[in-house]
Amino acid sequence: AQSVTQPDIHITVSEGASLELRCNYSYGATPYLFWYVQSPGQGLQLLLKYFSGDTLVQGIKGFEAEFKRSQSSFNLRKPSVHWSDAAEYFCAVGLWSGGYNKLIFGAGTRLAVHP
Amino acid sequence: DSGVTQTPKHLITATGQRVTLRCSPRSGDLSVYWYQQSLDQGLQFLIQYYNGEERAKGNILERFSAQQFPDLHSELNLSSLELGDSALYFCASSVAPTSTHEQYFGPGTRLTVT
Numbered sequence: 001a002q003s004v005t006q007p008d009i010h011i012t013v014s015e016g017a018s019l020e021l022r023c024n025y026s027y028g029a030t031p032y033l034f035w036y037v038q039s040p041g042q043g044l045q046l047l048l049k050y051f052s053g054d055t056l057v058q059g060i061k062g063f064e065a066e067f068k069r070s071q072s073s074f075n076l077r078k079p080s081v082h083w084s085d086a087a088e089y090f091c092a093v094g095l096w097s098g099g100y101n102k103l104i105f106g107a108g109t110r111l112a113v114h115p
Numbered sequence: 116d117s118g119v120t121q122t123p124k125h126l127i128t129a130t131g132q133r134v135t136l137r138c139s140p141r142s143g144d145l146s147v148y149w150y151q152q153s154l155d156q157g158l159q160f161l162i163q164y165y166n167g168e169e170r171a172k173g174n175i176l177e178r179f180s181a182q183q184f185p186d187l188h189s190e191l192n193l194s195s196l197e198l199g200d201s202a203l204y205f206c207a208s209s210v211a212p213t214s215t216h217e218q219y220f221g222p223g224t225r226l227t228v229t
Contacts, residue, residue: 034217043117043205044220090158102148102171103218105158 002027004093006106013081014114021076021109023091032094033074034103035065039087047089050074061085086113118142119221121206127227133194136224140187140208146170147189148209148218149181153202164189165211196228 005024013019025031032051036044048059055067065076074091088110092103118141128134140147149161151174160173164183175181178196183189193200203225207218 036220043119043222044207045117046217046219049217102160102163102173103150104160107157 002093002095002104004091004104004106006089006091006109008109009107010110010112012112012114015083016080019076019078019081019085019111021089021091021111023074023076023106024072025074025091025093026072027093027095031074032096033065033067034092034094035059035063035074035076036090036092036105037061037087038090038108044090047076081111081113083113083115086111117219117221119206119208119219121204121221121224123224124222125225125227127229128196129229130196130198132196132228133192134196134226136191136193136204136206136226138189138191138206138208138221140189140206141219144208144210144219145187146209146211147183147187148207149175149189149191150205150207150220151202152205152223153199156202158205161191193226198228201226201228 003026034049035047038044047063048057050057050067058064063078088108090108091106120139122137146165148163152158161175162181163171167183178194181191203223205223207220209218
């Protein structure tokens with residue numbers, strides 16, 4: 001069955017430090033991969049997506065992610081974290097089958113940023 | 116602002132009751148999705164509609180139902196509510212029901228069942 005694993009439930013970093021959030025997926029075909037961010041009391045905002053091509057994708061707010069097929073991973077990175085990045089981050093795989101589309105989400109990683 | 120609107124923002128009701136959550140997709144989007152976010156289950160896909168027709172069902176209970184109207188807005192109906200139905204319900208929309216079309220999420224409706 002298709003699944004998405006985010007091994008880290010909580011991560012705390014200092015402002016200005018680099019960040020890497022891990023995501024592993026289980027899916028038989030070529031995955032469509034997404035990272036979403038959810039700020040407190042807000043909906044989900046798409047940070048970036050991977051469909052095909054260059055395995056390093058750039059997103060909004062200075063985030064990037066790298067697709068590694070051999071490791072079934074799609075880790076999210078940011079070179080320098082800002083206090084406003086504190087939020088919950090969700091990795092998701094998009095399933096396209098027989099005319100429908102749904103997202104399978106990981107459990108999320110909650111990011112705290114220390115000043 | 117994603118362009119997806121959901122009403123109401125908050126809903127408090129008692130067990131056994133029925134509620135209706137409303138979603139208006141982004142202008143031009145034909146596909147609507149409903150998700151449930153709870154502490155124990157995380158974010159789960161419930162159901163998808165495309166241009167008025169149901170396209171896919173996920174982990175949606177039989178007590179729940181949805182529809183998409185000719186003006187493309189959608190309603191999620193939750194009946195015989197239980198305490199465990201307390202959650203944040205998100206609506207999302209996309210231009211078409213394919214994985215390459217990203218889904219835009221609304222701000223959610225927080226349902227509290229007491």
